[in-house]
Amino acid sequence: MEDMCAAEAAESLLRSEETFSACLARINAIVLKPLLQAEENHRTLKEKFSISPSLCLQDLYILWKADLFLSVYIQYFVTFANCVVVQGFDQAAKNKSEFWKTHKTALKQFLADFTSETSIPVALHTVLHKPLRDRVQQYALLLTRLSEAIGKSPDRELVTSAAKQYAKLQSFISQVLDEACLTKALWKSLGHKFTEWLCVPERRLLEDSKNLPVFASVGRTNRVLLFDDILVLIQGNNCQSFDLKLVWVDGSGSEKPAPEKHTIHIVTPEEVFFLSAKEPQMKAVWQWKLNEAVRQALNGKRDFPLWGEAGEGSEPPVHRCFKYVFRAEGRFKNAAYEGEWYWGKPHGKGTLKWPDGRNHVGDFKEGLEHGFGISLIPLLSEDRYDCYKCHWCEGKMRGYGICEYGNEMVYKGYFNDNLRQGFGILENPSAEQPFKYTGQWDNDKKNGYGVWDDKDREERYIGIWQDDHRHGQGIVVTQSGVCYQRTFHVDKMVGSGILLLENDSVYEGNFTRDLTFVGKGKLTFSNGFTLEGTFSTKSGQGLQTQGILNTSSDQQDASITKVQLGLDEFPVEKRWQGIYDQFLGFLHSGCKEEMEESFTGFHIQTSRELRKSQEYLFCQRGPEDVSGKIEDVFEELVQHQELESLQCYLQKAFKSSLHPLGKLLKALTFAFQATYSGIGANKHLLNMAQEEVKYYAKKIWEFYQGLLHLALEQKGQLLAETEDGEKSDLNAYGVILPLILPCFYPELFMLYMLYHEKEDDLYCQGIVDLSLFPDIKLLEFLDVQKHLWPLKDLTLTTNQRRSLVKDKCFLSATECLQKLM
Numbered sequence: 039m040e041d042m043c044a045a046e047a048a049e050s051l052l053r054s055e056e057t058f059s060a061c062l063a064r065i066n067a068i069v070l071k072p073l074l075q076a077e078e079n080h081r082t083l084k085e086k087f088s089i090s091p092s093l094c095l096q097d098l099y100i101l102w103k104a105d106l107f108l109s110v111y112i113q114y115f116v117t118f119a120n121c122v123v124v125q126g127f128d129q130a131a132k133n134k135s136e137f138w139k140t141h142k143t144a145l146k147q148f149l150a151d152f153t154s155e156t157s158i159p160v161a162l163h164t165v166l167h168k169p170l171r172d173r174v175q176q177y178a179l180l181l182t183r184l185s186e187a188i189g190k191s192p193d194r195e196l197v198t199s200a201a202k203q204y205a206k207l208q209s210f211i212s213q214v215l216d217e218a219c220l221t222k223a224l225w226k227s228l229g230h231k232f233t234e235w236l237c238v239p240e241r242r243l244l245e246d247s248k249n250l251p252v253f254a255s256v257g258r259t260n261r262v263l264l265f266d267d268i269l270v271l272i273q274g275n276n277c278q279s280f281d282l283k284l285v286w287v288d289g290s291g292s293e294k295p296a297p298e299k300h301t302i303h304i305v306t307p308e309e310v311f312f313l314s315a316k317e318p319q320m321k322a323v324w325q326w327k328l329n330e331a332v333r334q335a336l337n338g339k340r341d342f343p344l345w346g347e348a349g350e351g352s353e354p355p356v357h358r359c360f361k362y363v364f365r366a367e368g369r370f371k372n373a374a375y376e377g378e379w380y381w382g383k384p385h386g387k388g389t390l391k392w393p394d395g396r397n398h399v400g401d402f403k404e405g406l407e408h409g410f411g412i413s414l415i416p417l418l419s420e421d422r423y424d425c426y427k428c429h430w431c432e433g434k435m436r437g438y439g440i441c442e443y444g445n446e447m448v449y450k451g452y453f454n455d456n457l458r459q460g461f462g463i464l465e466n467p468s469a470e471q472p473f474k475y476t477g478q479w480d481n482d483k484k485n486g487y488g489v490w491d492d493k494d495r496e497e498r499y500i501g502i503w504q505d506d507h508r509h510g511q512g513i514v515v516t517q518s519g520v521c522y523q524r525t526f527h528v529d530k531m532v533g534s535g536i537l538l539l540e541n542d543s544v545y546e547g548n549f550t551r552d553l554t555f556v557g558k559g560k561l562t563f564s565n566g567f568t569l570e571g572t573f574s575t576k577s578g579q580g581l582q583t584q585g586i587l588n589t590s591s592d593q594q595d596a597s598i599t600k601v602q603l604g605l606d607e608f609p610v611e612k613r614w615q616g617i618y619d620q621f622l623g624f625l626h627s628g629c630k631e632e633m634e635e636s637f638t639g640f641h642i643q644t645s646r647e648l649r650k651s652q653e654y655l656f657c658q659r660g661p662e663d664v665s666g667k668i669e670d671v672f673e674e675l676v677q678h679q680e681l682e683s684l685q686c687y688l689q690k691a692f693k694s695s696l697h698p699l700g701k702l703l704k705a706l707t708f709a710f711q712a713t714y715s716g717i718g719a720n721k722h723l724l725n726m727a728q729e730e731v732k733y734y735a736k737k738i739w740e741f742y743q744g745l746l747h748l749a750l751e752q753k754g755q756l757l758a759e760t761e762d763g764e765k766s767d768l769n770a771y772g773v774i775l776p777l778i779l780p781c782f783y784p785e786l787f788m789l790y791m792l793y794h795e796k797e798d799d800l801y802c803q804g805i806v807d808l809s810l811f812p813d814i815k816l817l818e819f820l821d822v823q824k825h826l827w828p829l830k831d832l833t834l835t836t837n838q839r840r841s842l843v844k845d846k847c848f849l850s851a852t853e854c855l856q857k858l859m
Contacts, residue, residue, distance in 0.1 A: 100177055104200045108207055111174060112342070115211050118167055119218035120239040123225070127159040171211055178204040209343040217242040217344070224263070232277060242266045245327050252324050255312040262313065264327060267335055269304070280306045282335035283360050286381050289325040302328070305382035308366045329354055356381055369433075377402070395423075406433035417444045428453055438620075452620060457482040461616025463708070476712035477503065478616050487613050489712050498717040500604065501526070511607040515720045520553065523603050534559070538601065538722055547573070555581060600793065602725040610733040617705050618737055624698065625744040629668045671697065672749035679746070681773070688742070689777050698745070699738065706734050707781050714785040721792035731782050732775065739770035 100107055121127065181201035188194050221243040225233050247253070247262040254262055254271050261272040269280045288303035299314040300321035315321040333354040334340050361376040370390065377388020383405030384390075390398040400411020407430040415424045428439025435453035442448050451462020458464075458479040465474040477488020484503040491498050501512025508526040515521045524535035537545040537553065547559020555561070555573035562568045571585010624630075678687035694700040712718075714727050743766075779786075791798070811819060 100181070100204075101196060101200050104203060107177075108203060111170065111207055112210065114170065115167070115214050119214045119242075122163065122215070122218040123221045123242070124237070124239050125222060125225075127162045167211075167215070171208075174204060174207050174211065178208055206343050213344040217244070220246075231275070232272065235277065236265075236270065236279070241268075244331055245324065250320055250323060251316065252320060253314045255314065256309065264324075264331060266331055266340065269328075278309075280304075280309075281362075282332045283358065284362055284379065284382070285328075285332055286356060287325060287328045287332060287354075289321065304328075307362050307379075307382050308364060310382070357386070380404075400430065403432075406430075408432060420444070451479065452616065460619060461614065461705070461709075463712070474712070476709060478614075486615070487608060489718075491712075491717065496717065500713060500718070500723075501608070513603050513607075513723075515717055515723070517717050519720065521603065521720045521722050522549070522553075523607070536601070536603075538603075544601070555583075601722060603722050604726040605729065608726070610729045613730065613733075614706065614709050617702070617709065621698070621702050621741055625741065625748070629672075629698075629745070629748055668698075671745070672752055675746050675749040676753055676755070685773060685777065688773070692777055692781075699742065702738065702741065703734075703778060703781065710734075710782055710785060714789060719785065719788045719792065721789060721795070724789040724793045727782075727786060727789055731779070731786070732771065735770040735774040735778060736767065738778065739766060739774050742774075 178201060181197055181204060185194060185197045185201055188197065221241070224243050224246065225237050228236075242265060243263065244266055245264040252262055253259070256271055256278070257273050259271045259273050263270040263272065267282055269282060269285055271278045284307055286305040288305065290303070300316070300318050302313040302315075302321060302325050304311050304313060313324060315324060330341075333352065336354055336358065358379045359377060360379060361374060363374045364370040364372065373390050373392045373396075375384050375388055375390050377384060378386030380386070384402035385404060386402060387400075388402050390396075395416040396414065398407060398411055398413045400407060400413075401409025403409065409430060411426075411428065411430050413426040413428075415426070417423065422444030424444050425442040426435065426439060428435045428441065429437035431437065434455045435457075436455065437452065439453055440448070440450050445466075446468045447464060447466045449458065449462055449464045451458060451464075452460035454460070459481070460479060461477070462479045463474070463476045466472055472493040474491040474493075475484060475488055477484065477490075478486030480486065483506045485505065486503060487501070488503050489498060489500050490508075496517035498515045499508060499512055500515070501508065502510030504510065507528045509528060510526060511523070512526050513521065513523045519540035520538065522535055522537040524531045525533045531551065534547050535549070537549055539545070542564040544562045545555060545559055546562075547555065548557040549555050549559070554575050556575070558572055560568060560570040561573075568588045569583065569585055570588070571583050573581060573583045575581050674687060678684050688699070691697040691699045692703050695704070710727070710730065713730075714723060808816060808819070
């Protein structure tokens with residue numbers, strides 16, 4: 039059994055050794071053999087000379103294969119330097135010490151100054167780089183002499199360029215080896231702890247505050263190290279490192295901690311500090327090296343040569359795009375940001391992702407969410423998210439947004455400091471307790487004037503809210519046509535009210551929410567009878583009353599049957615202030631573009647129409663007759679000031695989903711429909727709706743005037759005289775009202791039809807009754823003078839006269855009826 043295990047182990051070891059041997063063979067073929075291209079160059083030249091002593095420049099391998107030579111040498115010396123940094127030759131000499139003792143003579147043939155005191159690591163170091171370095175030097179000298187020898191040959195530019203490249207390669211090799219030796223010395227001088235943290239074969243030391251003194255303002259920093267990929271501050275037994283791709287260097291000294299010091303302002307995503315030097319020359323060197331290191335880190339490769347030539351290089355870009363994980367305490371802790379940066383802060387387009395599932399995609403400004411953004415916030419209790427598609431300002435939701443909550447509710451409206459504020463629509467489309475609220479919000483609660491649709495109870499509340507409760511005057515309209523007005527206190531009805539029943543009976547007094555009469559009240563029937571007294575309801579006995587029945591009136595007072603609600607309780611000036619305030623803020627800001635993008639967007643029907651780009655938040659893109667750019671809007675306003683031209687322009691503006699006035703009208707249309715369509719179509723709200731539409735016209739005219747004034751100011755033209763109230767109303771009703779009325783026709787027409795329903799019924803019945811009259815009776819009823827009756831001078835028999843009169847009178851009566859109708 040043991041022999042079998044040993045055999046398996048030996049076989050496994052053999053396979054492993056074969057794999058390793060194959061790997062070494064590939065390294066030999068890929069890395070070492072290309073370095074021997076000089077053999078091919080030698081062979082090519084020898085073959086050419088054997089055929090003919092004359093050669094052309096294309097026969098020189100180092101010219102037409104210059105790029106290959108350079109790339110191979112660069113790769114070799116970078117790898118060689120990595121070995122130097124991690125003390126690879128020391129380790130090789132130590133591990134193979136017995137071997138090198140017996141093969142010292144083999145190294146002598148490569149080293150002219152080799153002595154018995156020469157260490158094996160130094161010998162290996164020299165053997166593996168000096169011949170190649172000398173060869174590069176020989177190439178550079180050869181090409182330089184060749185360039186001088188060929189004079190003004192067409193190939194001189196090629197030779198000169200190659201000579202410069204090999205000269206740069208010489209500088210590159212010197213710099214690479216110098217950096218490697220400095221970095222190796224650093225790892226030897228640092229403690230084991232720091233070396234473990236920082237030592238990476240590819241990392242190079244560019245500057246050390248021990249060599250060129252500089253002091254950091256962060257804590258008790260006693261050493262500053264600049265590498266080709268990170269900046270390190272050593273503080274006692276700890277150190278901080280900063281990725282150079284996210285380091286910004288400002289040497290202007292605009293924020294000096296001490297005026298007498300020469301400072302460099304260093305900005306990183308989570309820390310800002312200063313590097314102070316005693317002399318301006320020291321500051322200049324550190325600043326130049328920092329900028330060069332940052333620029334090369336952003337490029338993803340070192341320069342060739344490493345530090346360029348005198349005067350070369352440029353400032354690193356201040357706008358960058360990278361990924362970073364925040365670690366410091368704060369709102370972004372543990373969040374990974376990927377996107378655009380500017381001076382150490384997220385700025386532009388980007389994405390934030392937290393480990394707990396939260397994420398934000400959108401625009402940033404100076405480190406905070408600013409502009410349009412989409413946020414997902416997971417709910418802890420279930421696998422659902424709250425999705426906010428909103429406008430942000432300085433890290434908080436502000437302006438218009440669409441929010442889909444995890445409980446299936448949807449809010450479309452305005453925010454301020456992450457809270458629902460101003461006008462907004464909250465809808466719950468789920469089967470359980472479906473509702474829709476359209477109205478004012480304050481501090482994330484329903485406050486002010488608003489409309490609530492309770493789809494379970496099939497009723498609509500129009501009135502005042504306070505802290506999410508019905509509180510104040512309110513009107514309730516039901517699907518059956520019943521309408522009542524009451525005072526509410528924390529969702530409960532208090533005091534007496536007026537109840538308008540569908541059969542035109544009117545009750546004034548106290549009643550419950552299920553419309554049961556209680557206490558003192560007065561009931562006026564549709565036939566004019568009144569019942570005044572005390573009402574009560576007992577189980578199984580129905581409604582009981584004790585009072586006085588008055589039957590003296592045979593006709594109900596029209597002022598009762600057509601009573602209009604809401605005019606005094608809800609002044610039109612106080613309705614929908616949240617919509618007007620947004621537009622007013624837009625005007626006061628000077629119509630800034632970012633304000634326009636967030637002040638309104640209610641023509642979006644569903645949040646699904648809202649995509650990642652803010653372009654879709656405000657408009658369904660389509661053919662537009664009017665531009666939405668504020669510069670174009672101002673230009674067109676100035677051009678269309680004459681009445682006829684203005685009317686045509688405004689008509690197009692109101693139909694546009696891009697124009698500010700079109701957006702405003704759309705928002706008002708939503709508010710109007712939420713109040714008066716469907717359940718809200720009740721004849722007792724007609725005057726309330728009419729006054730509201732007229733007020734819309736006044737406000738739109740005011741806002742038009744505000745836009746025009748801003749446009750004229752920007753053009754440097756004189757402002758028109760301020761209109762007085764009467765003239766402003768005339769313009770509003772004469773210019774604006776006819777243009778916006780079609781938006782409200784369906785609701786207004788239904789309210790008007792319901793208001794005049796009785797009169798229309800009587801009129802129609804009268805027409806039917808008249809159509810049953812004989813022709814002569816109809817002429818008499820219509821009080822048509824007899825001399826106008828047809829055939830009055832004819833002498834006919836009775837039957838003939840009756841026949842002719844019947845035909846002629848029928849035609850005449852029909853014409854009269856048509857005129858009446």
